[in-house]
Amino acid sequence: xxxxxxxxxxxxxxxAFMKLALxxxxxxxxxxxxxxxxxxxxGQKVISSGRNRTTETRxxxxxxEMEAIDVLLEQWQKxxxxxxxxxxxxSKCTLYVTCEPCIMCAAALSIxxxxxxxxxxxxxxxxxxxxxxxxxTNSSRKVTCSGISKRKEFKCTGGIMASEAIAxxxxxxxxxxxxxxxxxxxxxxRV
Amino acid sequence: xNGSVDETSVVSSEGWTIxxxxxxxxxxxxxxxxxxxxxSAIEPKHADTIVRKLNHIAPLEGLRHVKRxxxxxxxxxxxxxxxxxxxxxxxxxxxxFVPEDVLELANTYQLSTFTTKVCKHAASTKEEWEEQCKLWxxxxxxxxxxxxGITGFSEEDxxxxxxxxxxxxxxxxSGTSVVNAAVIVDPSSRQVVASSCDQVLSCYAPRENxxxxxxxxxxxxxxxxxxxxxxxxxxxxxDVCCLHPWGWLEQQSQVGPDSWHPLRHxxxxxxxxxxxxxxxxxxxxxxxxxxxxxxxxxxxxxxxSLKRQKINTNVKHDExxxxxxxxxxxxxxxxxxxxxxDIYFVWEPCIMCAMAIVHxRIRRVFYTFPNPNDGALGxxxxxxxxxxxxxxxxxxxxxLPEEILKSEALATASKID
Numbered sequence: 001x002x003x004x005x006x007x008x009x010x011x012x013x014x015x016a017f018m019k020l021a022l023x024x025x026x027x028x029x030x031x032x033x034x035x036x037x038x039x040x041x042x043g044q045k046v047i048s049s050g051r052n053r054t055t056e057t058r059x060x061x062x063x064x065e066m067e068a069i070d071v072l073l074e075q076w077q078k079x080x081x082x083x084x085x086x087x088x089x090x091s092k093c094t095l096y097v098t099c100e101p102c103i104m105c106a107a108a109l110s111i112x113x114x115x116x117x118x119x120x121x122x123x124x125x126x127x128x129x130x131x132x133x134x135x136x137t138n139s140s141r142k143v144t145c146s147g148i149s150k151r152k153e154f155k156c157t158g159g160i161m162a163s164e165a166i167a168x169x170x171x172x173x174x175x176x177x178x179x180x181x182x183x184x185x186x187x188x189x190r191v
Numbered sequence: 192x193n194g195s196v197d198e199t200s201v202v203s204s205e206g207w208t209i210x211x212x213x214x215x216x217x218x219x220x221x222x223x224x225x226x227x228x229x230x231s232a233i234e235p236k237h238a239d240t241i242v243r244k245l246n247h248i249a250p251l252e253g254l255r256h257v258k259r260x261x262x263x264x265x266x267x268x269x270x271x272x273x274x275x276x277x278x279x280x281x282x283x284x285x286x287x288f289v290p291e292d293v294l295e296l297a298n299t300y301q302l303s304t305f306t307t308k309v310c311k312h313a314a315s316t317k318e319e320w321e322e323q324c325k326l327w328x329x330x331x332x333x334x335x336x337x338x339x340g341i342t343g344f345s346e347e348d349x350x351x352x353x354x355x356x357x358x359x360x361x362x363x364x365s366g367t368s369v370v371n372a373a374v375i376v377d378p379s380s381r382q383v384v385a386s387s388c389d390q391v392l393s394c395y396a397p398r399e400n401x402x403x404x405x406x407x408x409x410x411x412x413x414x415x416x417x418x419x420x421x422x423x424x425x426x427x428x429x430d431v432c433c434l435h436p437w438g439w440l441e442q443q444s445q446v447g448p449d450s451w452h453p454l455r456h457x458x459x460x461x462x463x464x465x466x467x468x469x470x471x472x473x474x475x476x477x478x479x480x481x482x483x484x485x486x487x488x489x490x491x492x493x494x495x496s497l498k499r500q501k502i503n504t505n506v507k508h509d510e511x512x513x514x515x516x517x518x519x520x521x522x523x524x525x526x527x528x529x530x531x532x533d534i535y536f537v538w539e540p541c542i543m544c545a546m547a548i549v550h551x552r553i554r555r556v557f558y559t560f561p562n563p564n565d566g567a568l569g570x571x572x573x574x575x576x577x578x579x580x581x582x583x584x585x586x587x588x589x590x591l592p593e594e595i596l597k598s599e600a601l602a603t604a605s606k607i608d
Contacts, residue, residue: 104546
C-alpha cells in the first residue's frame with residue numbers, strides 16, 4: 001500500500017468520507033479508546049457512524065463497525081422494515097473505516113451483506129480483509145452446499161488516508177492503553 | 192509433558208471425551224514443509240568460531256528450531272561436523288544470493304558448500320521431531336501453555352467440564368428450536384459468569400412467555416416444538432447461527448420476527464452479558480450508580496435461565512457486599528475482560544464468534560459438535576493457530592454420547608407432561 005497514492009490521485013469522495021471516519025476515531029481517542037472510527041454511506045449520504053467503545057463497555061467486541069451496524073439495525077427495525085428490506089439496504093451500503101476490519105468485523109460485514117468497504121491502514125495483527133484472513137472473498141473458503149445461504153463477498157479497498165489513521169493509533173499507544181491488563185508492558189508504537 | 196498435545200484426551204466412564212484441538216492441523220511427519228539451506232563440512236577446531244561468526248552475519252531468522260551444526264558418525268568411529276551457512280535463497284527468492292560476509296567466511300576456511308533441506312516449521316509433536324532430525328537436527332520443545340489442565344484433566348476438572356457442557360446443551364434445546372448456546376465460566380470458582388442462546392431472531396425485548404434459556408421449562412407452548420426438535424435430531428439445525436451465519440434471512444422465527452439481529456450469535460450476547468456483569472460488579476469510581484443500573488437493564492439477558500440467574504444473583508450479592516466493605520476491590524480484583532475464563536459452545540463457533548472470544552481474552556474453549564460450514568476452530572479455519580493474534584486460547588472438543596441431545600430434550604418434554 002503506497003501511502004503517497006492519496007496525495008497524488010484526487011480521490012475526493014473516498015477522502016471526504018474517510019475524513020468523517022477519522023473524526024469518529026478522534027472522538028474515540030478523546031475518550032481513551034483505541035482510535036478507530038467509521039461511517040456508513042448510502043446514496044452519497046452518511047447514514048450511520050461508530051467508534052470504538054471497548055473500554056467504556058468492557059466489551060472488547062464493541063468495535064466501530066459493530067457500533068455503526070447496530071445503529072442501523074435499531075433504526076430500521078423501529079421503522080418497521082422487514083429482514084428482506086434491511087438486507088436490501090445493507091447491500092447498497094459502503095463502509096469507511098480508519099483501520100482494516102478485524103477478523104470478527106469482516107465476518108460480520110459479510111453476514112449483513114455490505115456492498116463495499118474502504119479502510120485506512122492495514123491491520124497486520126487481526127485484519128480480516130487480506131492481512132491475516134480474507135473474509136471478504138469466497139476464494140479461500142469452502143463452497144457452501146445447496147440450500148444453505150451463500151456467504152457474501154464485498155469489495156474492499158485499503159490505504160485511504162492510512163498515515164492519518166496510523167498517526168492516531170500511534171498517539172494512543174504512546175499515551176498508554178488504560179485498558180491493558182496490569183502490569184503494563186512497555187508501550188511502543190507498533191504500527 | 193513429552194506427549195504430543197493432539198493425543199491429549201480424557202475419557203469418562205459415561206462416554207464423554209475431552210479432545211485437544213491443536214493449533215496446527217495434524218500433518219504426516221514425513222510431509223512437513225522444508226526449505227533449502229547452504230551447508231558445508233567444517234573442522235571441529237573451527238566450529239565455535241565459525242558458528243559465532245555465522246550467528247552474527249547470517250542469523251537463521253525464522254528457523255530458530257534448526258540446529259546450526261550437524262554431527263554425523265563416519266566409519267571407524269570418527270565423526271564429521273556440518274554447519275548451515277545461510278538460506279539457499281535470499282529474501283527475494285534469488286537462488287544465487289549468498290551474503291558477501293558468508294562468501295568471505297567460506298573462502299577463509301576453504302569451505303566447499305552444498306545445498307540441503309531442513310524443516311521449515313518447528314515440530315509440534317515428538318513424531319514430527321524424530322522425522323525432522325533425519326533431514327537435519329532440530330530442537331523440540333513440547334508445547335507449553337500457562338493453562339492448567341492442558342496436558343490432562345483431573346477427574347474433578349473433567350466432570351466440571353462435562354457438567355458445564357451439559358448446561359450448554361440444555362440451553363441450546365430450551366427454546367422453541369435448537370440453537371447454539373454459549374456459557375462463560377470462571378473455572379477457579381466453577382461458576383457461570385454469563386450465558387446465552389443465539390438471539391438472531393429474538394432480541395432486545397424480553398419476552399417472558401417464550402421461556403428460551405430455561406432448562407426446566409414448563410411452558411406448554413414450547414413443548415411440542417422441543418419434542419419435534421428432538422425427533423428431528425438429524426436435521427440441519429437451520430437455526431444454529433454459527434452453522435448458518437448467512438441464513439438470518441431464511442430462518443423461521445416461532446414467535447414472529449418482531450425483533451431480530453443478524454449478529455447476535457450466542458457468544459456475542461454472552462460476552463455482552465459478562466461485560467454488563469463486570470460493569471455492575473466493578474463500577475468505575477466516580478460513575479453514578481444510576482448509570483450502571485440502567486446500563487445493566489439495557490443489557491440484561493432477556494432469556495436467561497432461572498437457574499443461571501440464581502447463581503448470578505448470588506455472586507453479585509456476595510461480591511457487592513465485598514465491594515461495600517472494601518472500596519479497593521475495583522482495582523485489585525476486577526477481572527480484565529474474560530481473562531482466565533472458559534467458554535462452552537454446543538457447536539464450534541463461526542469465525543466471527545471465534546474472533547470475538549479472542550478479543551474478550553477467553554482462556555479455553557470447549558465445543559461439542561464441529562461446524563463444517565464456518566467452524567473457525569479446526570473445521571474451516573483454525574484461529575487458535577494464527578500466531579499474529581495478540582491472544583490465544585486452547586481449544587477442546589467435548590465429545591458426548593450421540594443420544595445426549597435427544598435424551599436431554601425428552602427429559603425436558605417429560606417434565607412438561
